[in-house]
Amino acid sequence: MNSAAPARASLAYCDARGRIFFDERTRPLADGGVVRPPLADELIPAPAGTVEMVLPGRRPLAGDAVAPRASERRNALAVALPAGYTRLLLPAYRADPGAPPLPLFGYTFACELDDRLHVAAARTDEHDDWRPRYFARGELETAIARRRERDPGNAVLAQLAVCAREYGCFTAQNVFLERGEAALPVSPTCNARCLGCISELDADAGIPSPQRRIDFEATAEALARIALAHLERVPDGVVSFGQGCEGEPLLRIAAIERAIERIRGATQAGTVNLNTNGSLPRSLQRAIDAGLQAVRISLNSFRPHAYAAYYRPLGYALEDVLESARIASRAGLRVSLNLLTHPGVTDDEQEVAAANEFLSSVRVDMVQTRTLNVDPQVYFDAVGRPARPLGMRFALDALALRTQLGNFTHTH
Numbered sequence: 465m466n467s468a469a470p471a472r473a474s475l476a477y478c479d480a481r482g483r484i485f486f487d488e489r490t491r492p493l494a495d496g497g498v499v500r501p502p503l504a505d506e507l508i509p510a511p512a513g514t515v516e517m518v519l520p521g522r523r524p525l526a527g528d529a530v531a532p533r534a535s536e537r538r539n540a541l542a543v544a545l546p547a548g549y550t551r552l553l554l555p556a557y558r559a560d561p562g563a564p565p566l567p568l569f570g571y572t573f574a575c576e577l578d579d580r581l582h583v584a585a586a587r588t589d590e591h592d593d594w595r596p597r598y599f600a601r602g603e604l605e606t607a608i609a610r611r612r613e614r615d616p617g618n619a620v621l622a623q624l625a626v627c628a629r630e631y632g633c634f635t636a637q638n639v640f641l642e643r644g645e646a647a648l649p650v651s652p653t654c655n656a657r658c659l660g661c662i663s664e665l666d667a668d669a670g671i672p673s674p675q676r677r678i679d680f681e682a683t684a685e686a687l688a689r690i691a692l693a694h695l696e697r698v699p700d701g702v703v704s705f706g707q708g709c710e711g712e713p714l715l716r717i718a719a720i721e722r723a724i725e726r727i728r729g730a731t732q733a734g735t736v737n738l739n740t741n742g743s744l745p746r747s748l749q750r751a752i753d754a755g756l757q758a759v760r761i762s763l764n765s766f767r768p769h770a771y772a773a774y775y776r777p778l779g780y781a782l783e784d785v786l787e788s789a790r791i792a793s794r795a796g797l798r799v800s801l802n803l804l805t806h807p808g809v810t811d812d813e814q815e816v817a818a819a820n821e822f823l824s825s826v827r828v829d830m831v832q833t834r835t836l837n838v839d840p841q842v843y844f845d846a847v848g849r850p851a852r853p854l855g856m857r858f859a860l861d862a863l864a865l866r867t868q869l870g871n872f873t874h875t876h
């Protein structure tokens with residue numbers, strides 16, 4: 465349990481126009497699964513790339529955690545963190561009746577300290593390739609046109625051009641910039657229905673999904689051509705099946721198998737990686753047999769009920785996901801877990817114990833502690849609030865005792 469002192473912080477809030485104000489006479493409250501004051505070691509100055517957001521119809525909680533006050537005229541403030549940081553606390557607020565659902569962002573607590581904005585976050589990865597990107601006028605368009613000229617009929621390249629332009633997807637841009645990790649989207653369908661799916665949400669979710677799910681089945685040939693061209697230009701690069709714009713790649717294992725065989729038949733350069741929900745261990749074994757070298761398996765929890773409440777799986781369960789990690793680990797792959805973290809869930813005492821039990825029995829090279837992008841109330845309504853939250857710092861430290869922490873795919 466974190467025993468650090470409460471922070472000497474002041475409330476930061478927004479007016480109706482979204483302007484940010486500090487109230488130095490008011491102590492803010494945060495939400496760590498339970499509403500409480502932030503602790504000194506949970507706050508850092510807001511890093512470059514932090515995006516401030518006003519939460520519509522939500523009043524910030526302040527004062528005493530036992531009897532918190534909510535100001536009618538003030539709107540709650542939250543921030544979205546830049547890549548490389550993990551959120552430690554949520555904003556604490558009281559929602560007005562009929563307040564609209566919140567879109568998919570990683571709402572993070574923010575307050576005033578020493579006359580500047582501070583956020584509840586920890587730096588969990590330092591990787592230059594994931595810093596915010598700024599392109600000169602026409603620079604990205606020129607790169608896209610030049611690359612597509614070399615393979616004009618490739619439908620996957622056409623999709624990646626949309627992802628690079630409209631969604632600002634780094635791994636799609638990398639295909640055109642010929643650097644780092646390149647995207648190979650393959651599947652229009654999924655066997656899960658995540659509450660925070662960025663490519664497809666329930667019709668009644670009340671919010672749009674940030675991206676449009678691809679609507680075609682990529683061919684092994686088209687995928688292999690992109691991968692080979694990338695690894696020719698970036699010999700230590702990564703080519704990754706399983707991207708934000710698609711469903712579950714393991715549902716298209718035959719195409720992935722053929723693509724990997726085609727790639728490895730032509731070159732041994734770089735790393736062939738798969739980002740997956742890990743739902744189909746036998747299909748993963750086929751990808752491994754074909755030459756897969758690294759896998760990143762996403763999950764929000766090591767507890768079956770919390771996993772099922774968020775992923776809403778169709779025809780599989782958490783045990784299949786964990787079995788996929790065991791298979792990949794035994795086969796000597798580089799294994800990363802993409803842990804979708806959320807205060808009050810990731811640091812629940814039972815969650816920390818379940819994570820520790822798994823990680824002490826299976827070799828995992830990295831746990832990526834990503835901030836889960838979802839409306840916190842929607843998530844707590846589904847997964848439940850914690851019996852005993854230990855604090856995200858404690859949870860991250862416990863994970864770090866078992867494996868390397870990070871935020872991005874590393875090949876070594």
Ligand code: SF4
Nearest residue numbers: 654656657658661711
């Ligand atoms: S596993 Fe991925 S594609 Fe499938 S519903 Fe979840 S986030 Fe969406």
